[in-house]
Amino acid sequence: MLKTFSIGGIHPADRKLSAGKSIEMLPLPKRVAVPIAQHIGAPAKPEVKKGDLVKTGQVIAKTGGFVSANIHSPVSGKIFKLDEVVDASGYRKPSIIIDVDGDEWDENIDRSETLNTDITLSSEDIIKKVGEMGIVGMGGATFPAHVKLSPPPGKKCDILIINGVECEPFLTSDHRVMLEKGDELIVGIRILMKALKVDKAVIGIENNKPDAIQHLKKLTSQKSGIEVQPLKVQYPQGGEKQLIDAVIGRQVPSGKLPIEVGAVVHNVGTAYAIYEAVQKNKPLVERVVTVTGPGVTKPGNFLARIGTPVSQLIEAAGGLPDNTGKVVGGGPMMGKALTNLDVPVTKGSSGILILPHEEAHRKPVENCIRCSKCISACPMGLEPYLLMIESEKELLDRAEDDNIMDCIECGSCSFTCPANRPLLDYIRLGKGKVGQIIRNRN
């Protein structure tokens, strides 16, 4: 029996169309738009003004606090302007817009392909470096990585868990990083272990990626402390709390962080970025983005600079199919539907999913038949049907008592509902209101 998490879960068809496609370098765009808030926490403060010349890798916006991250120029060229640009959330966000001119990198960055396995920096210096290089969680949550590497006083980490689950259907960017950047990834994990002062790390990978499991097992066999853990395929195993439960059988209590049970989780993409940051001095200026969808002619995985418009990625994958009904930033379960195609790639963009018209619309909502399938599906042990009613009727005190804030918004309830009820829509709404009340209380 393969390990998996203990409550709920669903099995959407994985449809990994681009799993066999090697990472391809995307040509440089003519112009990039770099939002200054690409992470959870305070937005970065712009350091440049209109007309400035910048090099690739140069800091263009400085961290706005401890929970924040530096933003580096993903290209070389001239600052066109500082303006608001619509990002994947659909809102206008302050951004730095740069006209691309050549590709001149900051001279401190080592761009060679040589594998650098000697970790010379001390634990404190690694954490500092990770912060300087603007590394954030690349699985989608975009939590600044250096914060996760600095456990609060009194809390001790005893295990590092590397998230190679990629449980979202369609997405394959982490899968390709594991296959093609395995050596670098392992060094990245060793760096993280050193920073956290732990002697054990587990890479959790779902069993639908046997090649990645094989490959990383081969690379870790002679190194002590790093172990590959194959997991049963089940969504949402890539959720931090679910992954910890699956790998080491500990459940993070409600409202607490993984460090509470002695674990720190980082995504494989983040570990790879940390290798580049610490060993190569390379800030987070590009990432692997999957472009996929049932009608896409050339689905693939592309290494794109931050700020590249989504439309250019779609061109590289063979263009927008005729019957396109929806374009999603991220995977089909948790991704956001894009409002236009000029949205820039950000540090948290794992994929672009193009859905045809027939898959773009929801089916008509019917009465709840109380089948309790949403309860069976919920990985947090909640009652989605009830939370929806409580959110709809604004019974917010009861929603709070029924643990609405524990919802991880994985969408398993809406996916499962035979009556097509918009469970997560309402829960999200209620969560927002309850969260507001809780913040005002303190």
Place this chain on the structure above:
Amino acid sequence: MNQKLVVSPSPHVHGGDSVPKNMYGVIIALIPALAASLWYFGLGALIVSLTAVAACVLFEWIIQKYLMKTTPSISDGSAAVTGLLLAFNLPTNIPLGLIIIGAAVAIGIGKMTFGGLGNNPFNPALVGRVFLLISFPVQMTSWPVPVESRFQYLDASTGATPLSVIKEGVASGASVSDLMSEIPSYLNLFLGNMGGSAGEMAGVALILGGLYMIWRKIITWHIPVSVLASVAVFTGILHLVDPETYVGPLFHLLTGGVLLGAFFMATDYVSSPMSRQGMLLYGIGIGVITVLIRVYGAYPEGVSFAILIMNGFTPLIDKYMKPKRFGEKVKTAKVQNTK
């Protein structure tokens, strides 16, 4: 780019499950029991099933179209399920008029008064059956003899059900071991060769249908298992205390409506609890009340009443029996060093 894109919150894919898929799944699961019913009661079973299903669907359509003025949703299959379950709970020699009254009560009062599918607090088919049982006790408790009444309807020769043989026998002072000679063998009870309502006798067919629903994930095991286990445990204890007054658990499980109730009636989505723990409590309640009625009550059979009573407790159970939340118990599993 001149196409309009759809923008909606996640998730952007759906699992494809639907209300009709579940309802027709229940109907498929009822086919073995229907086949058994046709085998034992022939013509009567055919007439009762067709009439009940047609009447339920028709009443739902009329009420939705002319009273509620909404688009009729009879194609979702829920009215047909109610009709079939109502038929399974009626004797096969019941006059047509009574079936139609039962269907009107089941759909009209049991279901549509509360707003239709999803809103009924009680199992509609049982509301119909119990209405008929109380209003027309004579017609509702004359049971055609299986096999030999195959080609008869209203004029079917009737006999007692095993449950009433035991109930009346014990009441008149006979001992269980004497009475056992008057009822069919356990094999016949399991195969359904006994008097009873149209669809409740064939244990093997009901279990088959129930397992199919569990396999298709239409229902979970919690309600059927807790009902059957609590009936078995309760009657088992009574039997151990006094085997000459109380029949054994196997007899209770195979006779009357226990299997039909456990797999098909108690598991009605709308009127049963939502959480696993709630389902177990609900099932135990049904089992215990069933045995209390059978052993101490006025009726030889109590499954219908037991389910309706526990339906009434469902909102309360939902309020206090919550699913196990993630992280409720902080596990402190130790990391094993495999290397």
